[in-house]
Amino acid sequence: MTTLTQFDVLAIRREFPILQQEVNGKPLAFLDSGASSQKPRQVIDCLEDYYKRYNANVHRGVYKLSEEATFAYERARGKVARFIGAASQREVIFTRNTTEALNLVAYSWGGANLQPGDRILLTIMEHHSNIVPWQQLAQRTGAKLDYLGIDGEGRLRLDELDQKLSERTKLVALTHQSNVLGTINPVRAIADRAHAVGAVVVVDGAQSVPHMPVDVQALGCDFLAFSGHKMCAPTGIGVLWGRRALLEAMPPFLGGGSMIKVVELEQSTYADLPARFEAGTPAIGEAIALGAACDYLSEIGMEAIHGHEVELLAYALERLSAVEGLTLFGPRSVEQRGAAVSFTLDGVHPHDVAAILDGENVAVRAGHHCTQPLHRQLDVPATTRASFYIYNTHEDVDRLAAGLEKARRMFA
Amino acid sequence: MSDDMYREVILEHAKYPHNFGTLEDASVSHEELNPLCGDKVRIDVLIADGVIADVRFSGRGCAISQASASLLTDELRGMPVEQAKLYSKDDLLELIGIPLSKNPTRLKCALLSLKALKAGLYGVGHIRDDDEL
Numbered sequence: 370m371t372t373l374t375q376f377d378v379l380a381i382r383r384e385f386p387i388l389q390q391e392v393n394g395k396p397l398a399f400l401d402s403g404a405s406s407q408k409p410r411q412v413i414d415c416l417e418d419y420y421k422r423y424n425a426n427v428h429r430g431v432y433k434l435s436e437e438a439t440f441a442y443e444r445a446r447g448k449v450a451r452f453i454g455a456a457s458q459r460e461v462i463f464t465r466n467t468t469e470a471l472n473l474v475a476y477s478w479g480g481a482n483l484q485p486g487d488r489i490l491l492t493i494m495e496h497h498s499n500i501v502p503w504q505q506l507a508q509r510t511g512a513k514l515d516y517l518g519i520d521g522e523g524r525l526r527l528d529e530l531d532q533k534l535s536e537r538t539k540l541v542a543l544t545h546q547s548n549v550l551g552t553i554n555p556v557r558a559i560a561d562r563a564h565a566v567g568a569v570v571v572v573d574g575a576q577s578v579p580h581m582p583v584d585v586q587a588l589g590c591d592f593l594a595f596s597g598h599k600m601c602a603p604t605g606i607g608v609l610w611g612r613r614a615l616l617e618a619m620p621p622f623l624g625g626g627s628m629i630k631v632v633e634l635e636q637s638t639y640a641d642l643p644a645r646f647e648a649g650t651p652a653i654g655e656a657i658a659l660g661a662a663c664d665y666l667s668e669i670g671m672e673a674i675h676g677h678e679v680e681l682l683a684y685a686l687e688r689l690s691a692v693e694g695l696t697l698f699g700p701r702s703v704e705q706r707g708a709a710v711s712f713t714l715d716g717v718h719p720h721d722v723a724a725i726l727d728g729e730n731v732a733v734r735a736g737h738h739c740t741q742p743l744h745r746q747l748d749v750p751a752t753t754r755a756s757f758y759i760y761n762t763h764e765d766v767d768r769l770a771a772g773l774e775k776a777r778r779m780f781a
Numbered sequence: 782m783s784d785d786m787y788r789e790v791i792l793e794h795a796k797y798p799h800n801f802g803t804l805e806d807a808s809v810s811h812e813e814l815n816p817l818c819g820d821k822v823r824i825d826v827l828i829a830d831g832v833i834a835d836v837r838f839s840g841r842g843c844a845i846s847q848a849s850a851s852l853l854t855d856e857l858r859g860m861p862v863e864q865a866k867l868y869s870k871d872d873l874l875e876l877i878g879i880p881l882s883k884n885p886t887r888l889k890c891a892l893l894s895l896k897a898l899k900a901g902l903y904g905v906g907h908i909r910d911d912d913e914l
Contacts, residue, residue, distance in 0.1 A: 718820075720843035720890060721795075724786055737819055750819045750841060779787060780796065780844075 376673045382760045384409040395730040398765040403548050403576060403709045403756030404734050405598045408662075412601055415661035419654040427653055428627060428644070442653050445660030446643070452663040453593065454584035455610055459642040462609040462616070463656050467575040468498040470594035470609035471542070473646060474571055475502035477619040478592075482569075483539055485511030490533055490541045490568070492517040492525055493746050494550060497739040499542055499573045512539070519746065523550035523699040530562055538568045545577035545588070549738050549754060550699035551682070551706035553577070560589035569615070575599055579758070580678055580707050582671040585610055597655065602662035606655035609646070616642050623648040666759075674759050678708035681757045681766060685710050688770040694777060698747060708757035711738070714773060717780045719753040725779065726772040733769070786879050786887070787844065795844035800854035802837045811901030812840070815893050817886065822850055824897040826857075833857050833865055838897075843890050849877050850894035857898070866902050870895065870914040 382388050385407050388397055399407060419441070425434035427442045443458075450458035464470040483489075489503050493516045507514055515533045518526045525543075534541070541563040546553045560570040572590040577583055579600030585593050592615070597606040611619075621628055621639050625648035630638040639645050666674065683703045689695055694715035700706045714722055719735035726733050734754045737744045744750065755769055804810075807825035814821050820842035827835040836857045838850040853873060857865055873895050874881065881888045895914055 718841075718843035720820075720845070720887070721787075724843075724845075724887065728786075736817060741819070744819070779792060 376677045392730045398731040398768045400733045400755040402758035411665045412658050416658040441657045445657045448660040448663045462643045462646045464607045466596040466607035467594045472502045473622045475506045477622045479506040483510040483512045487512040487539045488537045490515045492543045494547045494743050542571040544573040546707045548576045549711045551709040557589045581675040597659040602659040603655040605652045606659045625649045682708045685766045692773050711752040711754040719751040722753045725776040729772045791848040794848035794851040798851040809901040811897045813897040822893045846890040846893045849891045
């Protein structure tokens with residue numbers, strides 16, 4: 370494992386300006402990258418360079434600035450396409466975030482293809498962004514929702530697939546990695562089963578694309594949605610990848626400038642991919658900075674990043690298991706999970722856990738993490754979540770464990 | 782910050798809340814939900830001759846919301862209803878004595894019981910904005 374020994378976390382930390390600050394003499398232990406990651410100098414510089422040096426609208430002007438902005442915007446699309454193994458950069462649609470990408474599929478593909486009585490298969494561990502758009506689609510079309518359950522360790526009940534997947538199932542939407550349990554789902558196996566009954570497979574990659582090598586061909590899905598801001602890029606930029614044949618057959622989602630060929634008084638014809646799905650001025654600088662983030666992460670290596678996180682995860686599971694009164698959710702084995710750990714601490718509400726940790730300059734998230742159905746299934750109103758990324762260290766985990774001991778003592 | 786927030790009095794009220802429970806003969810009963818975290822506080826008020834004769838709270842929540850409800854219900858017992866209707870957000874924040882002006886999220890926790898009280902006393906379904914308190 371030469372990549373692991375080459376992984377220099379201290380050098381990586383130096384690239385993140387926000388990690389250089391201290392509060393009350395304590396450095397920041399940022400354990401909420403699952404919500405949004407910090408940004409390296411390379412990405413911040415790229416964004417600043419765009420706004421300072423070549424800010425202009427894309428696909429419009431023939432002057433130098435606009436040409437340069439258009440070139441950089443389209444080059445970023447190519448970087449994203451290579452980052453996820455897309456067959457063509459035409460298959461990469463820039464959106465605001467994962468949520469918008471999923472809504473695009475629900476409105477466009479869903480609206481054109483679903484009939485009353487058709488079924489949509491989801492899983493109980495989905496983020497609200499991969500539930501609510503399908504509920505709305507079901508209400509519009511008369512389709513029905515089914516949910517795949519989880520076992521005691523937060524893994525999908527694949528044994529339920531036979532019962533819940535049928536000829537009526539037109540779409541399967543699932544997360545690649547749970548934002549609460551950390552579970553990495555066997556997307557390929559599920560996609561193969563779904564394709565066998567003729568269903569289209571939509572994958573929420575918000576928690577996987579930033580953390581591990583993701584190749585859409587190997588994954589076997591039809592659509593993949595993810596957000597830039599969880600992978601070192603700015604907020605306001607996300608991606609929908611889809612298979613070209615599917616995207617080309619889909620009606621536009623939002624109408625407006627850029628997405629048309631000819632506009633007449635009563636009707637219009639629409640642009641080819643990817644412009645067809647990018648109405649209005651996009652987040653240009655943010656898209657270019659997402660390209661820079663892909664470069665930055667590729668240079669470190671996605672295998673190496675995943676290796677670093679799995680090692681941290683194993684250490685965190687060990688340290689947290691030793692905290693009295695702490696209940697961990699999700700798979701026990703690090704083989705089937707990514708670096709997000711959710712837990713409850715007896716007698717201490719997650720908000721209080723997070724506030725006490727904040728006093729130690731340890732940032733974690735508390736609440737239902739936009740997964741109310743999952744928390745209902747786990748039978749807890751809320752949990753505390755620590756999530757790790759390239760810049761986290763064993764020391765961050767030690768400070769988390771120490772903060773939890775302090776919380777336990779305060780409420781004893 | 783957390784050490785200011787978790788002063789001894791807050792921890793005491795959170796661990797051993799006063800007036801925790803329900804009133805079977807409540808004149809007014811109202812529950813408020815904090816959608817950010819799913820926490821709930823219900824307030825039961827017994828009114829006699831225009832005065833709050835008894836008050837209880839129930840539900841689940843963090844130390845801040847529980848301690849705030851505990852302190853508020855202590856304050857309300859024996860208070861004329863018309864005075865309780867005017868009990869403000871600032872009154873409650875002064876009572877619990879935690880600096881929350883820069884903590885919009887935790888402010889919602891602290892004000893949950895007051896929201897339940899006001900919505901109950903005014904007979905409205907729900908108070909949307911903390912600024913209405």
